[in-house]
Amino acid sequence: MDKKITKAKSIKGTLRVPSDKSISHRSVILSSISDGTSIIKNYLKAGDTLTTVDVYRKLGVKIDEEKGLFFVHGVGLKGLKEPEDVLYMGNSGTTTRLTLGVLAGQNIFATLTGDNSLRKRPMKRVLLPLKNMGANVDGRNKGEFLPVAIRGGSLRGIEFFNEKASAQVKSALLLAGLNANRKTTIIEPVMSRDHTERMLKAMGANIKTEFDEGGYRVHLFPSDKLNPIDIDVPADPSSAAFFVAAAVLVPNSEILLKDVLINPTRDGFFRKLKEMGANIEYTNHREQNGEPVADILAKYSPDLKAISVEKREIPSMIDELPLLALVATQAEGETVIKGAEELRVKESDRIKAVVENLKQIGVKVEELPDGMIIKGKQKIKGGIVDSFHDHRIAMAFSILALISEEGIEIKNADCASISYPEFYQHLESLIEK
Ligand SMILES: O=C(O)C1=C[C@@H](OP(=O)(O)O)[C@@H](O)[C@H](O)C1
Numbered sequence: 001m002d003k004k005i006t007k008a009k010s011i012k013g014t015l016r017v018p019s020d021k022s023i024s025h026r027s028v029i030l031s032s033i034s035d036g037t038s039i040i041k042n043y044l045k046a047g048d049t050l051t052t053v054d055v056y057r058k059l060g061v062k063i064d065e066e067k068g069l070f071f072v073h074g075v076g077l078k079g080l081k082e083p084e085d086v087l088y089m090g091n092s093g094t095t096t097r098l099t100l101g102v103l104a105g106q107n108i109f110a111t112l113t114g115d116n117s118l119r120k121r122p123m124k125r126v127l128l129p130l131k132n133m134g135a136n137v138d139g140r141n142k143g144e145f146l147p148v149a150i151r152g153g154s155l156r157g158i159e160f161f162n163e164k165a166s167a168q169v170k171s172a173l174l175l176a177g178l179n180a181n182r183k184t185t186i187i188e189p190v191m192s193r194d195h196t197e198r199m200l201k202a203m204g205a206n207i208k209t210e211f212d213e214g215g216y217r218v219h220l221f222p223s224d225k226l227n228p229i230d231i232d233v234p235a236d237p238s239s240a241a242f243f244v245a246a247a248v249l250v251p252n253s254e255i256l257l258k259d260v261l262i263n264p265t266r267d268g269f270f271r272k273l274k275e276m277g278a279n280i281e282y283t284n285h286r287e288q289n290g291e292p293v294a295d296i297l298a299k300y301s302p303d304l305k306a307i308s309v310e311k312r313e314i315p316s317m318i319d320e321l322p323l324l325a326l327v328a329t330q331a332e333g334e335t336v337i338k339g340a341e342e343l344r345v346k347e348s349d350r351i352k353a354v355v356e357n358l359k360q361i362g363v364k365v366e367e368l369p370d371g372m373i374i375k376g377k378q379k380i381k382g383g384i385v386d387s388f389h390d391h392r393i394a395m396a397f398s399i400l401a402l403i404s405e406e407g408i409e410i411k412n413a414d415c416a417s418i419s420y421p422e423f424y425q426h427l428e429s430l431i432e433k
């Protein structure tokens with residue numbers, strides 16, 4: 001499905017965007033290997049997180065949905081069943097990498113594959129350390145790509161330096177570490193999202209986190225069991241980001257986004273927008289299941305200034321960088337994003353996708369190997385762009401379309417449903433033409 005979005009007069013209203021994708025994945029994965037029944041409220045029902053539910057059902061976990069709640073009947077740390085067929089991981093890197101960590105400690109055999117995008121994404125980053133822990137794993141192209149085969153077994157704890165600051169790799173090794181013979185330690189020079197650590201703590205795992213001059217460290221000691229949890233998943237900051245950007249860019253706009261997760265490992269985009277001079281405010285600050293949550297009030301901000309984004313800031317805004325680049329086209333000065341080479345191995349090469357699309361609609365931008373340089377205060381003429389079948393690219397360009405002169409048509413825009421199935425309806429409901 002292609003979609004054309006045209007100029008808006010203003011964006012106004014109150015919205016609760018869908019629930020956090022990272023926390024939703026983890027809520028099903030961790031409760032699947034707990035002892036007992038977990039109850040999940042506000043589980044994200046989108047492409048990627050429904051893949052997770054499907055995969056854990058195929059691994060023998062009973063997951064029921066009733067009156068909007070998900071009940072996950074955990075099978076214990078080593079209780080997953082050998083799947084009868086290849087596990088299909090769809091478009092989801094998180095499901096794949098975290099599940100590889102879980103499977104490494106199970107006495108079963110499994111094969112995993114995914115869609116055209118997922119089969120191009122790097123897996124050695126997780127397969128190599130899992131091998132070092134003692135799992136039998138291999139995959140296409142010398143273990144770099146899906147399909148991957150894994151036979152779990154006895155694992156040893158390792159010390160791992162998470163150079164790429166990948167939360168998926170960290171989480172996979174922590175999940176494997178639950179079934180290891182001794183302590184697993186992860187060291188991160190820059191801290192990646194810590195939802196796995198927070199949830200493991202809440203479920204009674206023996207886990208310690210600390211900061212020192214080398215960065216952030218997690219120590220996980222093997223466990224006999226995890227306790228089930230009751231969890232209410234907050235709204236996803238990566239989804240809220242689109243409407244915050246819309247309110248900031250479109251004249252006369254004001255929007256209130258409810259119940260948004262503002263974990264400091266996730267809210268870098270909002271902090272960076274504030275640094276640019278955007279009118280954004282957190283209100284009703286509170287804690288929900290060990291995670292910080294707030295409502296976000298965002299208003300039209302005509303005096304944005306260019307910024308530079310450094311490598312150490314990247315993890316806290318990794319999925320919002322395409323959108324940040326588009327906002328930067330309206331800031332005074334030149335915005336430089338560096339140290340973001342990880343963007344090249346997401347659902348699409350997000351550096352190339354942003355640069356090619358911006359050029360298509362008459363906007364000047366310079367591509368760097370690890371980022372880009374965006375000139376500010378540019379007119380957005382409009383035209384046709386490609387989503388590259390990447391949800392974040394489709395949604396980011398839909399927002400830029402709101403300030404375009406002739407509108408922007410997005411090819412294959414329906415991929416938004418990977419993280420945000422209601423995106424276009426929500427957008428439509430807030431636009432004043
Ligand atoms: O752990 C997670 O839930 C995620 C971690 C990030 O990926 P990496 O671990 O590859 O950095 C992020 O881009 C992805 O959308 C979700």
Ligand SMILES: C=C(OP(=O)(O)O)C(=O)O
Nearest residue numbers: 091092093094095319346
């Ligand atoms: C990179 C993303 O997800 P995943 O790695 O789970 O496919 C994303 O949602 O932007």
